[in-house]
Amino acid sequence: MRVNGLTKGFFILIVFIVTLAFFDVLSPYYSAILWAAILAVIFNPVKNKIRTRLGERNGLAALMTIVIICLIVFTPLAIILSSLAYELNLVYSKLQHNDTQFPTVVASLFAHLPGWARSFLADHNLDSAQQIQQQLSDAALKGGQYLAGSAFLIGKGTFGFTVSFGIMLYLLFFLLKDGPYLVLLILESLPLSSYVKQHLFAKFAAVARATVKGTVAVALAQGALGGFAFWIAGLDGSILWGALMAFLSLIPAVGSAIMLGASGHLPLRHRPNCGRAPLSSASL
Incomplete structure (x- = not known):
C-alpha cells in the first residue's frame, strides 16, 4: 500500500518522528498547558452561568471568566507575595542588627539537649548562638554571591515564567470558549x-x-x-x-x-x- 508515494511503514515512521518533535517543542510549556486545562475544567460551570446571563455570548463569557480567575486566584496571591517580601525584609533587618531573641532560644535549646548532642554540636562549631549566626551569615553571603552571579539565569527564568503565564491565559481563553467542541473532537478520535x-x-x-x-x-x-x-x-x-x-x-x-x-x-x-x-x- 502506498500513501502519497511512500510506503505505509515509512509514513508511520515520519508521523512518529514529527509527533516526538512536536512534544519536544511543547516540553517547556507542559505545566502551562496542564494548568490551563485544569482551570478550564474547574471554572467551566462558572463560564456557562455567565454565558447564560449574557445571552449566549460565549467569547465575552470566557473573557469575563478569566478576569474572575485573576481576581480570585492571582490577585490574592500577589498580595500574599508582597506581604511575604515585607516579612522577609523585616526578618533580615532584625538579623542584621541582631535584634532577635535567637541567642536566648539557642541557649534554652542547648540546655535541654543531652550530652552527646552538645558534644556533637561543639565538634562542628555549632555550640553557641554567635557561631551559628556567623555560619548563617557566611551561608547568606555565599547565597547572595551566587544569586548575583546568576542574575542572567534569574532573568531568563522570570522571562520564561512570564511567557508560560501568557500562554496559559491564552490557552485558557480558548479552552473556556471552545472547550466542549474540542473535547468532542478528542473523544471522537479515541x-x-x-x-x-x-x-x-x-x-x-x-x-x-x-x-x-x-x-x-x-x-x-x-x-x-x-x-x-x-x-x-x-x-x-x-x-x-x-x-x-x-x-x-x-x-x-x-x-x-x-x-x-x-x-x-x-x-x-x-x-x-x-x-x-x-x-x-x-x-x-
Whole structure:
C-alpha cells in the first residue's frame, strides 16, 4: 500500500518522528498547558452561568471568566507575595542588627539537649548562638554571591515564567470558549466506545476538580490557621510562617509536620501557653 508515494511503514515512521518533535517543542510549556486545562475544567460551570446571563455570548463569557480567575486566584496571591517580601525584609533587618531573641532560644535549646548532642554540636562549631549566626551569615553571603552571579539565569527564568503565564491565559481563553467542541473532537478520535469515552472524561474532570480544590483548600486553611496562631503567640513574621505552612502542606505525607519544630522553641522559652497555639493549629 502506498500513501502519497511512500510506503505505509515509512509514513508511520515520519508521523512518529514529527509527533516526538512536536512534544519536544511543547516540553517547556507542559505545566502551562496542564494548568490551563485544569482551570478550564474547574471554572467551566462558572463560564456557562455567565454565558447564560449574557445571552449566549460565549467569547465575552470566557473573557469575563478569566478576569474572575485573576481576581480570585492571582490577585490574592500577589498580595500574599508582597506581604511575604515585607516579612522577609523585616526578618533580615532584625538579623542584621541582631535584634532577635535567637541567642536566648539557642541557649534554652542547648540546655535541654543531652550530652552527646552538645558534644556533637561543639565538634562542628555549632555550640553557641554567635557561631551559628556567623555560619548563617557566611551561608547568606555565599547565597547572595551566587544569586548575583546568576542574575542572567534569574532573568531568563522570570522571562520564561512570564511567557508560560501568557500562554496559559491564552490557552485558557480558548479552552473556556471552545472547550466542549474540542473535547468532542478528542473523544471522537479515541478508538473506544462512547460509554467508555464519556466515563473516562467524567472521571478526569471529577478527579481534577477534587484534587485541586481539596489540596488548595487544605493548604489555605492550614496556612491561615498557622499564621493566626503564630500571631496570637506573638511571633514575628506570622504572615511569613503562615505562607510557609501553606506551601509545605502541599508536600505529601510530611509537609504539614515540618513546621512543628518552629513552634517547639516557645515552651523552651518558658511560654508554654504560647507554644500550644501553633501546635494546636498544626494538629487541626
